[in-house]
Amino acid sequence: MGYNALLKRMGEVNDLLCAESMLSWDARTMMPPGGADTRAMQLATLKVFARNHLVADESRRLLDAAEAETANLAADSVERTMCAHVREAIDYHLRIPAELVHRRAEVGSKGQHVWAKARAENDYAAFAPVLEETLALNREMAECIGYEEHPYDALMYRFEPGETIASLQPLFAALREGLLPLVKAIGEKEAPRVDFLQRPFPVEKQLAFALNMARKVGYDTDRGRLDLTVHPFEISFTRNDVRITTRVNDDWMPKSLFGTLHEAGHGMYEQYCDPAYTRTPLATDLVGLYAVGGVSFGAHESQSRLFENQVGRSREFWELNYGELHDAFPEQLAGIDAETFWRAINRVAPGFIRVESDELTYDFHIMLRVDIEAALIDGSLGVADLPEAWNAKVKEYLGLDVPSNRLGVLQDVHWSSGQVGTFCNYTIGNVMAGQLFAEAKKDIGVRDGLASADYRPLREWMTEHVHRHGRRYTREQLLERATGRGLEPGPYVEHLTAKYTAIYGL
Amino acid sequence: MGYNALLKRMGEVNDLLCAESMLSWDARTMMPPGGADTRAMQLATLKVFARNHLVADESRRLLDAAEAETANLAADSVERTMCAHVREAIDYHLRIPAELVHRRAEVGSKGQHVWAKARAENDYAAFAPVLEETLALNREMAECIGYEEHPYDALMYRFEPGETIASLQPLFAALREGLLPLVKAIGEKEAPRVDFLQRPFPVEKQLAFALNMARKVGYDTDRGRLDLTVHPFEISFTRNDVRITTRVNDDWMPKSLFGTLHEAGHGMYEQYCDPAYTRTPLATDLVGLYAVGGVSFGAHESQSRLFENQVGRSREFWELNYGELHDAFPEQLAGIDAETFWRAINRVAPGFIRVESDELTYDFHIMLRVDIEAALIDGSLGVADLPEAWNAKVKEYLGLDVPSNRLGVLQDVHWSSGQVGTFCNYTIGNVMAGQLFAEAKKDIGVRDGLASADYRPLREWMTEHVHRHGRRYTREQLLERATGRGLEPGPYVEHLTAKYTAIYGL
Numbered sequence A, B: 001m002g003y004n005a006l007l008k009r010m011g012e013v014n015d016l017l018c019a020e021s022m023l024s025w026d027a028r029t030m031m032p033p034g035g036a037d038t039r040a041m042q043l044a045t046l047k048v049f050a051r052n053h054l055v056a057d058e059s060r061r062l063l064d065a066a067e068a069e070t071a072n073l074a075a076d077s078v079e080r081t082m083c084a085h086v087r088e089a090i091d092y093h094l095r096i097p098a099e100l101v102h103r104r105a106e107v108g109s110k111g112q113h114v115w116a117k118a119r120a121e122n123d124y125a126a127f128a129p130v131l132e133e134t135l136a137l138n139r140e141m142a143e144c145i146g147y148e149e150h151p152y153d154a155l156m157y158r159f160e161p162g163e164t165i166a167s168l169q170p171l172f173a174a175l176r177e178g179l180l181p182l183v184k185a186i187g188e189k190e191a192p193r194v195d196f197l198q199r200p201f202p203v204e205k206q207l208a209f210a211l212n213m214a215r216k217v218g219y220d221t222d223r224g225r226l227d228l229t230v231h232p233f234e235i236s237f238t239r240n241d242v243r244i245t246t247r248v249n250d251d252w253m254p255k256s257l258f259g260t261l262h263e264a265g266h267g268m269y270e271q272y273c274d275p276a277y278t279r280t281p282l283a284t285d286l287v288g289l290y291a292v293g294g295v296s297f298g299a300h301e302s303q304s305r306l307f308e309n310q311v312g313r314s315r316e317f318w319e320l321n322y323g324e325l326h327d328a329f330p331e332q333l334a335g336i337d338a339e340t341f342w343r344a345i346n347r348v349a350p351g352f353i354r355v356e357s358d359e360l361t362y363d364f365h366i367m368l369r370v371d372i373e374a375a376l377i378d379g380s381l382g383v384a385d386l387p388e389a390w391n392a393k394v395k396e397y398l399g400l401d402v403p404s405n406r407l408g409v410l411q412d413v414h415w416s417s418g419q420v421g422t423f424c425n426y427t428i429g430n431v432m433a434g435q436l437f438a439e440a441k442k443d444i445g446v447r448d449g450l451a452s453a454d455y456r457p458l459r460e461w462m463t464e465h466v467h468r469h470g471r472r473y474t475r476e477q478l479l480e481r482a483t484g485r486g487l488e489p490g491p492y493v494e495h496l497t498a499k500y501t502a503i504y505g506l
Helices: A002-029 A033-055 A057-069 A078-095 A098-120 A124-145 A151-156 A165-187 A203-217 A254-271 A297-311 A315-328 A338-345 A362-378 A383-398 A424-440 A444-450 A456-465 A475-483 A490-504 B002-029 B033-055 B057-069 B078-095 B098-120 B124-145 B151-156 B165-187 B203-217 B254-271 B297-311 B315-328 B338-344 B362-378 B383-398 B424-440 B444-450 B456-465 B475-483 B490-504
Strands: A226-228 A234-236 A242-246 B226-228 B234-236 B242-246
Touching (some): A002 A057, A033 B002, A124 A362, A165 A424, A203 A254, A234 A254, A297 A424, A362 A383, A424 A456, A424 A475, B002 B078, B002 B242, B124 B383, B151 B165, B297 B424
Parallel strands (some): A226 A242
């Protein structure tokens, strides 16, 4: 009875978090402007209720009973994994004083206003005090959470459990070694033409085509929908309702198309989780207090990057699907063939802004942020010296001189909202996507499917090896079960090398 | 400190109820079909959390402290009224065992499926057992809630506090006496032409025009929005976000136009509540557990009916606004003048279906339901004899022979979902609307506004006398403060008599 009662209670926590996500989705897609202030209070209340319901004496009593009841099962059984997740999350939350959570929320709320103004006015000095505060709070958080080597490890734990600054070093080194020569070589080549991507593409048609492609790769619109928003995201309220959003740019058509494939990749991770895990700790991030099933932010990003880049930006995909795109936009794409389109969407152009960067240079934006965040947290880099350090890294990695802090250190929202430690997920996602796609393609059914625009075998392979497990295995266990190895950058570097060699004739 | 702490806690109850309303709005407007089952669990969890947070020991402790702290204030002060609402709601909920609430929810959930099938198949016998169960549960509820004269009084309490079967009798008698002769007289006259209302009116244009009219009478779209749904409704998440929905019929244009004005009337009641009451017990129905500010369902209906019927179906309104309608639909309304349009939208046509009935015959649908519900609850009418009793009342009031239970006793969803006691609100709303509009028109500013298509003075009069007070006064106090008298049908009967005399030449 203890175990079932614990699951019932954790189901309520999931309900509260789903409701919070619903309020958040609405705030970002549908809410009239007047609703912002009271909505913020509703969001905060639900988060607090979810946290309190999780850590309450009654939960701990039920957990003790559930652990006793399941003690004879295998350590890696579903039941004991569920209990372990609850134990881990309760321990985590009890280590962080409610007062600190509250202070963090306040600084985050204030910080975003200060940052938005500072960015608009290119005024780093106005943002610096908020950043000092944010860093101090995060150092305090890190001490509460605990770590072995570096306080930054504690901050990454919420997003990428098990990852450390130390474990990232060989990964980053391999990426630099594998990718910097590509960036340099491409810089000396002529860029493919992209002018036709900047013609006016009607919004409704763009949305319809993007949603059609998302469906084609497996996103289920009976359990999802696509809406417009300013900052695209994926969000779910159990596997039965998983929504994606996109932004349509008038003058850069790939934005919404690949953005939609990206979010659809995230969405499928949630949609194809084992239905038996619905509302359980295997489909709830009880540490981060989000109603999501992916095992880490990096693992989640692997699915979005896989469908956006490995599939969506491949030559094979457009050889098979370009006709449909051309039919939808015959005027805009007049005289453009599949090969030209494919080259255009893979143009490499080192730039200042992370969210606008191409597949090849993206990871350098991540690496510089992780290095800088870790140095800010351990105090080896001071807030006053940050712009200089940032700009030096951009020069080193991308060969660019940052003309203003607006295009540099002030570009991301993360620090202003109090978040430190989440950037590594993007690169881990890219690397995982490379590994998983390479492995999936060893399956003849997957290969045949890709060669005939039937993406079901690929989606089913991902469901079998990734989606369905929810939070059942750690990220490394998941990778080892799927590919026989832990995280390794080889297949990702090979993928990029092969693609850009073909496009740029390296 | 007790009072402020109590308000903080009740603010959290409001947050939870707003979140529940958000989930409900989404389920009825945006949710993909797959989401239904887990959404139902999320809704149930939030309702239970709101109820438990309200009745928890901690709330009662804070309430005791708040009452002690405010004991020296006037009995009708805002502070003591807040406390009284919380006390009343806690007492109410503690009288109803959680087990009964749970059973009721289960029967309601099952009942709606049984009813939908029974209605589709015109099979009253299939629905009768569910109705028996619903009635038994409601009798049990009535005994828990308590009453002086009739168990039905206890069931009306949640919707129309203070109203009783006894107090409704003179009201209903006056309406029958005043309105039945009109129905009879109109039956002998030629009906106005309505053919042009059944032409195809494009959906988007209908929505745009309806929303424009809603704005014109005062609905604030910075704090609201209009969406499509199957069963139109108004819903709010504090006064800052008050949404309305409508349904567009291809073959009956007035449906969405007057439906939108109706819901906008509800919406303004919420939008113009005193901002100081936001998230407090004066803007939360703690008894019914809904995040709404109106003092009773009838009072709420007074605002929807006032803007739909007293304003929206008046000759003056169309003398001033018909040009705009004609501009929007020049082909559909070719050759139709304002007077002809006004007659058409006021056509009286006794029919079987409540939700499709006209302004004059609507109340007869209500009166027959209230009489029948009360008789079912006290056992003087048995479930087996219900169709016969229903059909006899329809014959008596509307002169019609009901051809099937589908068009008779099976038409409403209410009983299948477990709700008994809510129908009287509609007629009370009509009567109140008549009183309030007659009183408002004594104000020269309001009259001048109505005569120049400036509805701001009217809206402000309603805000001053109704909207801003939220749940500060009882319905009768509100009416007495606004009009000098309690509920009385005179002005409403006069309004209908004058209008139909003009249209039908009685």
